[in-house]
Amino acid sequence: MTPILQLRETSRSFQKKGKTISAVHPVNLSLLPRDFVAIQGPSGSGKTTLLLLAGLMLSPDSGSVLLENQETTHLSQEAKTRFRASKIGFVFQQFHLVPYLSLLENILLPASFQNTATQTLETAKTLAESLGLSHRLDHFPSELSAGERQRTALARSLLVGPSLLLADEPTGNLDPASARIVIEKMQSFADAGGAVLLVTHDRNVAAAAKTQMAMDTGTLSPATT
Amino acid sequence: MSKLGLSLLVFREIRYRLWQFFFAVFAVAIATGGVVGMISLFQIYDAATARSLAEKEKEIRARLAELSESMRKGSLIQQFNITILSAEQDLASFHFDHYPNTTLPESDVKTLVNSDITTINHLEPSLTKRIRWPEKNRDILLTGIRGEAPLRLASPKKMFNPPVPPGQVALGSELAGSLAPGDPIEMFGKTYKIARVHWPKGTIADMTAWLDLDEAQKILDSPGVINAMRAIHCGCANMDLDLVAKKIKSILPDTQVIIDKPKADTRNSMRSAAEEESREALATEAASRAETLTRITSTALAVLPILLATCGGWLLWLSWFAVRSRRQEIAVLRSMGASSIFIAALFLSRAAAAGLAGALSGCAIAVLLAVTWGTRYTPGFLASDAILPLWIFSAALAGIAFSLAAALIPAIAATRQDPAKILQQEI
Numbered sequence: 087m088t089p090i091l092q093l094r095e096t097s098r099s100f101q102k103k104g105k106t107i108s109a110v111h112p113v114n115l116s117l118l119p120r121d122f123v124a125i126q127g128p129s130g131s132g133k134t135t136l137l138l139l140a141g142l143m144l145s146p147d148s149g150s151v152l153l154e155n156q157e158t159t160h161l162s163q164e165a166k167t168r169f170r171a172s173k174i175g176f177v178f179q180q181f182h183l184v185p186y187l188s189l190l191e192n193i194l195l196p197a198s199f200q201n202t203a204t205q206t207l208e209t210a211k212t213l214a215e216s217l218g219l220s221h222r223l224d225h226f227p228s229e230l231s232a233g234e235r236q237r238t239a240l241a242r243s244l245l246v247g248p249s250l251l252l253a254d255e256p257t258g259n260l261d262p263a264s265a266r267i268v269i270e271k272m273q274s275f276a277d278a279g280g281a282v283l284l285v286t287h288d289r290n291v292a293a294a295a296k297t298q299m300a301m302d303t304g305t306l307s308p309a310t311t
Numbered sequence: 312m313s314k315l316g317l318s319l320l321v322f323r324e325i326r327y328r329l330w331q332f333f334f335a336v337f338a339v340a341i342a343t344g345g346v347v348g349m350i351s352l353f354q355i356y357d358a359a360t361a362r363s364l365a366e367k368e369k370e371i372r373a374r375l376a377e378l379s380e381s382m383r384k385g386s387l388i389q390q391f392n393i394t395i396l397s398a399e400q401d402l403a404s405f406h407f408d409h410y411p412n413t414t415l416p417e418s419d420v421k422t423l424v425n426s427d428i429t430t431i432n433h434l435e436p437s438l439t440k441r442i443r444w445p446e447k448n449r450d451i452l453l454t455g456i457r458g459e460a461p462l463r464l465a466s467p468k469k470m471f472n473p474p475v476p477p478g479q480v481a482l483g484s485e486l487a488g489s490l491a492p493g494d495p496i497e498m499f500g501k502t503y504k505i506a507r508v509h510w511p512k513g514t515i516a517d518m519t520a521w522l523d524l525d526e527a528q529k530i531l532d533s534p535g536v537i538n539a540m541r542a543i544h545c546g547c548a549n550m551d552l553d554l555v556a557k558k559i560k561s562i563l564p565d566t567q568v569i570i571d572k573p574k575a576d577t578r579n580s581m582r583s584a585a586e587e588e589s590r591e592a593l594a595t596e597a598a599s600r601a602e603t604l605t606r607i608t609s610t611a612l613a614v615l616p617i618l619l620a621t622c623g624g625w626l627l628w629l630s631w632f633a634v635r636s637r638r639q640e641i642a643v644l645r646s647m648g649a650s651s652i653f654i655a656a657l658f659l660s661r662a663a664a665a666g667l668a669g670a671l672s673g674c675a676i677a678v679l680l681a682v683t684w685g686t687r688y689t690p691g692f693l694a695s696d697a698i699l700p701l702w703i704f705s706a707a708l709a710g711i712a713f714s715l716a717a718a719l720i721p722a723i724a725a726t727r728q729d730p731a732k733i734l735q736q737e738i
Contacts, residue, residue, distance in 0.1 A: 134734075138731045138734065141646065143645075143646060143730055143731040143734065144731045163651075164650060164651070167645065167648050167649070167650055167651075168648065170646060170647070170648045171647065171648020171649075172648070176643075176646045176647070178643075178734065180639075182639055182640070182642075182643040184320075184640055184643070184644075185327060185640075186323040186324050186326065186327030186328075187315070187320075187323055191315055191319075191323075194315055195315055195644075195647065196647045196648065197315070198315045198316075198317075198320075198649075198653075199644075199647055199648035199649050199650070199653065200648070242647075
């Protein structure tokens with residue numbers, strides 16, 4: 087089976103006040119279809135950097151990032167952008183919905199960056215319905231609860247039919263009921279053949295994943311229970 | 312709806328941050344309105360100046376024509392420039408008696424009229440003789456006139472010494488006494504109706520009676536003759552009067568020509584002086600208006616760059632502010648696959664919309680103010696002076712370009728923002 091995501095000896099460091107800080111030590115990670123991997127770790131442990139490396143938002147200092155077996159490290163920014171547009175879905179803790187678009191328009195937004203628009207209004211409405219948002223389609227983000235916003239963000243990330251879903255503390259601002267809906271949707275995404283990489287410091291959320299890993303000071307290791 | 316178009320995103324964003332957009336529109340409107348307003352005011356002032364100068368020139372021309380006419384009449388009243396007499400006329404006797412005592416055939420008038428002479432405007436044949444007025448038992452000067460003979464090649468002029476119709480008489484003031492036009496008067500055994508009475512001139516004219524030439528010829532028993540032709544030189548070509556005299560002599564060899572040259576020269580020099588004076592007044596007016604326009608231009612050249620720089624700076628700041636306040640949105644759009652061209656287009660389209668709205672409203676307000684100003688303070692103002700379609704179209708384009716120029720660097724900066732850095736900070 088072809089891995090969806092492969093990190094091979096991938097590392098990343100930052101310069102801060104003249105000092106080099108190693109955010110991610112060389113890591114190896116492979117996500118196959120149906121994988122749901124949760125990475126736990128305290129703040130500043132390098133979880134988000136790892137997620138951004140996987141999402142082609144950051145380039146590694148060393149090693150490589152392969153997406154569906156394609157080496158992406160040396161691709162141009164625009165080529166990475168195209169990759170992201172079609173292969174990767176992002177979910178953030180802060181939702182990052184566009185404030186001036188309605189719920190439905192926010193879900194449809196990624197379709198604007200697709201060369202071949204196979205996504206339709208029907209797909210968006212189906213996603214909204216599956217996340218319990220049908221009654222809120224015309225509402226703006228400011229009119230939605232935190233849970234509704236996050237579910238909207240999740241629907242948006244799934245619209246283009248990505249193979250990889252990257253989620254950073256997706257339930258951090260949610261009540262338990264909303265968190266459960268979001269996790270269940272991610273599980274069903276993985277069950278349908280996608281791969282999910284979830285970053286969280288919530289043990290309960292991590293427990294929903296098939297695989298749990300831990301990250302501390304840039305080093306990735308299997309989680310200990 | 313499967314895709315959200317750029318225009319929808321721009322429209323929604325404008326609606327969401329309406330005040331930011333309004334400030335940008337306001338900045339462009341002030342810049343564009345300032346430029347269009349200044350141009351409209353220049354145009355209004357310039358057109359008003361052109362009109363005012365044209366009116367003044369027209370006025371001067373009319374005044375000069377009037378002056379010329381009145382001097383021409385004055386010349387006639389005082390004396391003609393040219394008097395044509397018989398070659399046999401003794402000039403001493405002519406000057407002593409105030410009239411010639413020799414005659415010319417009346418056919419000479421016809422000869423001169425039909426000649427190729429073009430420098431004479433008016434020709435008045437006359438027969439004058441001192442005669443006793445039997446009814447009043449006093450000597451008078453009787454002059455027979457036929458009115459002015461129209462010269463074949465001269466341009467037609469208004470007759471200012473009208474003929475006396477047969478059966479009527481024109482009288483000098485001394486002869487008329489208390490009689491008025493329309494009164495009957497007995498002269499030489501016949502009753503004449505007084506056609507007109509001349510104002511006192513203090514000359515022999517006060518003692519003169521003017522009759523129709525045919526009647527005068529009968530009374531004076533001189534059929535078919537006259538004793539003088541008076542002519543006025545047109546003066547417009549500044550021709551030498553001696554040449555005119557020579558020309559007349561060549562046409563009528565049995566005549567002599569008396570020229571009152573100083574009068575003609577005075578008339579011409581007075582006209583020239585008046586014309587020069589008027590031209591100088593016009594030039595002074597034009598110079599004064601040009602100076603005012605220069606002053607306005609200098610002020611505009613000093614004010615406009617400051618205005619444009621201020622508005623440009625303001626727009627630049629607004630664009631930076633928009634980029635700063637939308638950095639999360641940009642990062643998220645980038646994470647979803649928005650290209651840098653799309654991000655730049657988001658900002659530049661918004662700037663173009665602000666530019667267009669600002670330019671149109673700026674032009675409209677500027678033109679409205681210019682029209683109001685023009686109507687109130689510029690005599691003879693025409694709305695077309697202030698409404699210049701080409702300038703308005705150019706200003707609209709310039710407004711868009713101005714807004715785009717101010718947004719360009721912030722838009723490029725937006726495309727170069729590192730979304731990872733922003734998302735790392737936000738997450």
